[in-house]
Amino acid sequence: EVQLVESGGGLVQPGGSLRLSCAASGFTFSSYWMHWVRQAPGTGLEWVSRMNSDGYSISYADSVKGRFTISRDNAKNTLYLQMNSLRAEDTAVYYCVRQSTRAFDIWGQGTLVTVSS
Amino acid sequence: EIVLTQSPGTLSLSPGERATLSCRASQSVTSRYLAWYQQKPGQAPRLLIYDAYRRATGIPDRFSGGGSDSDFTLTISRLEPEDFAVYYCQQYGSSPLTFGGGAKVEIK
Secondary structure, three states: EEEEOOOEOOOEEEOOOOEEEEEEEEEOHHOOOOEEEEEEOOEEEEEOOOEEEOOOOOOOOOOOOOEEEEEEEEEEEEOEEEOOOOOOOEEEEEEEEEEOOEEEEEOOOOOOHHHHH | OOOOOEOOEEEEEEOOOOOEEEEEEEEOOOOOEEEEEEEOOOOOOEEEEEEEEOOOOOOOOOEEEEOOOOOOEEEEEEOOOOOOOOOEEEEEEOOOOEEOOOOEEEEO
């Protein structure tokens, strides 16, 4: 079964850091571009970051540029998102997403990040 | 950045009726790289349509996508009870990738 499972979410204070992980299974992880998308409570979807299949092409939304770092370990079939200098407005469910045929065909169940004192 | 505006914000319909959702882009969407997703409460979004009109794997043919340039539509020909949800459009032709604000299809 093709699956993405996120972990690492939780409660963190403003200014703190958190590292999200996304374990992929059921497909050849190293062949796909991967993304992080977030959804603040009760709101819509916001694209956060993406990394190409070999890890050499990366882009970020302006809202997280300079604070978040995406990475991947193709040997471990895992995608990461290192989040530093967290703000209240970063509170959201973070989804790990596979890109196929240029659209997002597989989504994880999401992990909740809450930034609050 | 391409801004996607979805309308209407909420559509109140009965099972069996036809639903038509609109997604308007602030500029032309490259090569019709426009997708539609369905999201139910507490669940992750699910891909319905990509490349403006291609149905994703396993998506029933009552879902259809159309449009080009900067105007796109998602049509659900006959609403089933499981279709009442929030729908998002997304463009993936230009960076940054952007989503519309969502449109809720609710039971009348």
